[in-house]
Amino acid sequence: MTVTLADVAARARVSPATVSRVLNGNYPVAASTRERVLRAVDELDYVLNGPASSLAAATSDLVGVLVNDIADPFFGIMASAAQSAIGESASGRAGGQKLAVVCNTGGSPERELTYLTLLQRQRAAAVILMGGSLEDPEHLAATAGKLAKLAEAGTRVVLCGRPPVPGDAHAAALVFDNRTGARRLAEHLLGLGHRRIGYVAGPADRTTTRHRLEGHREALAAAGVAEGPTVHGPYDRRSGHEATAELLARDPSLTAVVAANDTVALGVCAALRERGLSIPGDVSVAGFDDLPFSIDAVPALTTVRLPLHEAGVRAGRLAMGTEEAPAGGRDTVPAELLVRGSTAPPRG
Template identity: 70%
Template sequence: MAVTLADVAARAHVSAATVSRVLSGNYPVAEDTRARVLRAVDELDYVVNGPASALAAATSDLVGVLVNDVADPFFGIIASAVQSELGAGKLPVVCNTGGSPERELTYLTLLLRQRAAAVVITGSAVEGGTGEGGADGEHAEAVAARIRRLAANGTRVVLCGRPAAFAPPGTALTLEFDNTGGARALTEHLIALGHRRIGYVAGPADRTTTRHRLDGHRAALAAHGLDGDAGRLTVHGPYDRGSGHAGALELLRREPELTAIVGANDTVALGVGAALRERGLSVPGDVSVAGFDDLPFSADMLPSLTTVALPLQEAGARAARLALGLEAAPAGGAAVLPYELRIRQSTGPRRS
C-alpha cells in the first residue's frame, strides 16, 4: 500500500496540514517540527503526488541548483554558468539555502517531489560539531538519503565544489576544487617572500571548504617549521567582509608583529584590507594580504589582490553538461579541477 500524507503525519506526531506546509515550503514552520516531518518522509520513503502524478515515472524539465548565497559572487558565477549552459530546453530553479542545513533538506525534498530532471548542489558541506538542523552527522545522512532517492527516480545529481564522500556511491557525479593545494601554494608564496608571522582568517569551522583550505595553509607552515603558532594565529567567521575586518583586528591584537594575513576568500580579504587601513598600516608595505577564489573585483582592488583562481565558470558549465548527460562522466565519477595562483600587488617582501 502506498504511503499517505496521514502516515507521515502520524510518524512525525503532527497534523496532516503541518506535513503539507513543510512539503510546500510556503508557510513558516518551527525548525524542530520541520526536522521531524522531513525525517518521517525519509523513513517512510514518501513522495508527494502532485498534479503530474500520471507522469510519476518520468522527470520534468526542471533543474534545481542549490547555492549557499546567490548574492555571493562565488555562487552567482557558478549558478549563472549552469543556467547559460542549460539553454532554453530546461527550467533552472536556483534554491538559495542561506547556509541553513534545514533549508537544504527542504529544497531537496521539493525537487524530489517535482521529479527534477537534474540537481546541481554547489558549495561546501557541513561537517563536525552540531548545526542548525541538529547533529551534523544526521544532516549528512539526511542529504545522502535524498540524493539516493533522487538518483533512484532518474534525477541526475552533480556535486559542484562539494566532496564526493557526501553522496552515496554511484548516485552523483562530482566536480571538486583543489582547495588544499591552492591554499598551500598561496602560503608557500608568502613564505618565499620572507613572511614568518602569517595570520589566517578562516571560514566557518564546520564547513568542508574551510577545513580543506586551512589544511593547505597549515601544511605549508609545517613544511617550514612555522606551524607552532598556527592555532593562535587563526580566527574563524563567515565568508564575508565583516568577518575579514573583525578577524584582522583580532589577529593584530594577538600578534602585533604580523606581516601577512590570508583571507578565507576574496571577500574576507577585502575586509582585512579595510581593517589594516583603519589601523594606519599599508598593504603590502606593512602587511601583505591574500585571498582565495579570484572573484571579479579582486583585480580591481587597491592594491590588486593576490589570490587563488578557481575555474568557477568552467565548473558551472561542466556541471550543467554532466547534469544533462551531454558530457561523459569523469573517471570514477569525480574530477578535481585545477587552481591557478594569481600574484598581484597586495603581497610583497616582508618588512624589515
C-alpha cells in the same frame, strides 16, 4: 477556459495523441499533419500543462541548482554558467526546454534538505549542489540519504565544489582543489619571507574551510614555521574586518594575513588601513577565488583562482547528461595561484 491538448486536437482535426507526439517530437508524424497541429497550437495560444505532462511521463523538466549564498558572486558565477549550459542543450522531450532554477540555501542544512525534498517532490530531472557543505555527520547522512533517493528516482545528481558523498556512486562530483591552492598561497608567502601569518578562516565545520586551512598548515609544517593566529567567521567583508582586530590583538607582529576568500580579504584590507597599516608595506594580504572585483582592489589582491565559470558549465552539462561523467565519478578542478600587488616581502 484554459486551452488543453484536446482543444488543439479538435481544431487540428487529429487525436490528442497526435498533438502530444508533435509536441514531443519522438514519433513519426507526417509533415502535413505536424504543420496543421502547430498552426492550431499557435492560433489557440496553447501552453502545455507541465504538471499533467510530468505526471503522465513521470519526469519533469526542472533542474535544481542549490547554492549556499546567491548574493555571493562565487555562487552567482557558477550558477549562471550552469544555467546557461543547461539552457543551451535543448535536447530530449518537450523541445528539451529544461527549467534551470537556483535555490538559495543560505548555508543552512535544513533549508538544503527542504529544497531537496521540494525538488524530489517535483520529480526534478537533475540536481546540482554547489559549494562546500557542513561537516556535521548527521546532516551529511541525511543529505546522502536524500541524494540516494533522488538518484534512485532517476534524478541526476551533480556536486560542484563539494566533496563526494562517501559511498555514493550515484553523483558526479567536481571537486575544487582547495587544499593545493591554499598550500601554494602559503608557500608563496613563506617564499617572500613571511613567518608570522594570520588566517581569517571561513565558517568552522565547512568542507571548504577545512580543506583550505589544511593546505595552509601543510605548507607551514613543511617549512617548519609555526602557525599564526586563526579566526573563523562567515564569508563576508565584515568578518574580515572584525577578525583582523582579533588577529592583531593576538599577534601584533603579523606580517601577512590570509583570508578565507576575496570578499573577506577586502574587509581585512579595510581594517588594516583604518589602523594606518599599509598593504603590502606593513602587512601582506591574500584572498581566494579570484572574484571579479579582486583585481580592482588597491592594491590588486593576490589570490587563488578557481575556474568557477568553467566548473559551472561542466556541472550543467553533467546535469543534462551532455557530458560524460568523469571516471570514478569525480574530477578535480585545479586551483591557480595569482600573485598580485597585495603581497610583498615583509619589511626587513
